[in-house]
Amino acid sequence: DQQVKQNSPSLSVQEGRISILNCDYTNSMFDYFLWYKKYPAEGPTFLISISSIKDKNEDGRFTVFLNKSAKHLSLHIVPSQPGDSAVYFCAATLDNYGQNFVFGPGTRLSVLP
Amino acid sequence: DGGITQSPKYLFRKEGQNVTLSCEQNLNHDAMYWYRQDPGQGLRLIYYSQIVNDFQKGDIAEGYSVSREKKESFPLTVTSAQKNPTAFYLCASTPYMRHTEAFFGQGTRLTVV
Numbered sequence A: 001d002q003q004v005k006q007n008s009p010s011l012s013v014q015e016g017r018i019s020i021l022n023c024d025y026t027n028s029m030f031d032y033f034l035w036y037k038k039y040p041a042e043g044p045t046f047l048i049s050i051s052s053i054k055d056k057n058e059d060g061r062f063t064v065f066l067n068k069s070a071k072h073l074s075l076h077i078v079p080s081q082p083g084d085s086a087v088y089f090c091a092a093t094l095d096n097y098g099q100n101f102v103f104g105p106g107t108r109l110s111v112l113p
Numbered sequence B: 001d002g003g004i005t006q007s008p009k010y011l012f013r014k015e016g017q018n019v020t021l022s023c024e025q026n027l028n029h030d031a032m033y034w035y036r037q038d039p040g041q042g043l044r045l046i047y048y049s050q051i052v053n054d055f056q057k058g059d060i061a062e063g064y065s066v067s068r069e070k071k072e073s074f075p076l077t078v079t080s081a082q083k084n085p086t087a088f089y090l091c092a093s094t095p096y097m098r099h100t101e102a103f104f105g106q107g108t109r110l111t112v113v
Helices: none
Strands: A010-014 A019-025 A030-038 A045-051 A056-059 A062-067 A072-077 A086-094 A107-112 B004-007 B010-013 B019-025 B031-037 B043-051 B054-057 B064-066 B076-078 B087-094 B108-112
Touching (some): A010 A019, A019 A107, A030 A062, A045 A072, B004 B087, B010 B019, B019 B087
Parallel strands (some): B010 B108
Antiparallel strands (some): A019 A072, A030 A045, A030 A086, A062 A072, A086 A107, B004 B019, B019 B076, B031 B043, B031 B087, B064 B076, B087 B108
16 A cells, blocks of 8 residues: 555646646655656656645745645646656655655656747 | 666576676765566565665565675575566665665666576
């Protein structure tokens, strides 16, 4: 049973528009959430994170929103660029040291020029 | 430059053979992880280690073995007992602290021929 879900396997967005990637989780004990970006045949690179004590974190074009009551988080990319085309993974971790990260299955974003 | 190095990038193995994937980090991180990525399934945890000479099984440890004799190194052996070893393998590390991201290597593509 997946604890972290990304129900949209793929998403296509026009360049310059907003990309919204969604993630749902089932374990209410998760307290830290991360988004990673991955290109084919490469390791994931960290994008942005959010602690459960916050509901929003922003870094340049990337903003992550957390709705704890709904166990839902989303990544907004504004404006979207062709270089953003990649697979995006949502991850969650429990409140401990040396975390065990739980990853979602990923959403493939295609930004069309 | 600090980072995580996985080698080799591509690896071919005959059925029935054991093979070892290398992971080295010079980030002085305490915890290290091995994940496996299959299409549409995200990253699944194989093994992780929080300190030298100690490691724990992840969700899919069967058919794999690890060692952590040095802080910098966390090799993964894919044994002949692993029924479906063809996959993309990712190594990661984190410092021993709360709320930090995992840093990933570039991955090893293992193919059984």
